[in-house]
Amino acid sequence: MSEATSPEPPRHSIPDAPDAPDATDATDGPAVAGASGAPSGELPGDPENAAAVNTLRIAVLRLARRIRHQRVDRSMGLAELSALGTLHRCGAMTPGELARKEHVQPPTMTRIISQLHERGLVRLEPHADDRRQKTVTPTERAEEMLQATRAQTNAWLTGLAGRLDDEEWALLRGAAPVLHKLAHL
Template sequence: MNELTAADLRVALLRLARRVRAEKADSELTDTQFSLLAALDRRGRATLKALAEFERVQPPSMTKTVAHLVDRGLVTRSRDPDDGRQAFVELTAAGHAAVDETRRRRDAWLGMRLAALDDRERAVLADATEIMRRIATE
């Protein structure tokens, strides 16, 4: 059996992630834009500041990303009635649909690849999934 190196695992994970990310409902959405939509889907309405912190980007970058998504009808932006300096961002029905369809496509693509594996390979991946989850949270 080959010895696993950190570099081997890193490259394989990056290639797989890149391939899965390619399965999008809207090919014009960038990975950053989709990441923001997915965060809003998971977390609900959020301020621009909170989104910038969560996505680890500068506020001006987040403002541009949100403006693009507003123009596309995927999110709405509204002022906080209690603090006019704050803006809230929220998914529209079209934004929810884009997230749902992208997730469905990604799961279908990966599911087809998993179905082509034998039982032993799927068991190895199940074990590896738990190990990667643990590594990611430590």
């Protein structure tokens, strides 16, 4: 039989992300060389790269699935939560702009916005320059829900990071901006 032990306190902590606008939406910058020195989109097809891509895919999918369970409101879908996060970072915008940023088709975004509006998480207001359009703005309730979800998820991730050794944590910290960029390409 094993003794019950209290969990070790996290060795590393993950700070809250700043609320700065998302600068990764611009994709017209210079090509970034990968670890092999090849420009983006031109990874050599060797077995090591294929294995690394496969490992990354599996890790991202598993982490995403586990993060999904950290939401404060589990009845809200990830698409709705992502749209709210984009509105929080980038500010009010038209449904078309939001669809482009979220990489979904306009009819899909129309459904997402409708669901958010029914929950009282966004306001639809007339566009300042084009009265035919609407502007989507997150409500205070949405901001509070996002903040609570972010805090809960960061606490969970901090607990996981605390189980890494110093070298693993340093590698993960260094990879975080690259993963962020990859998520926004």
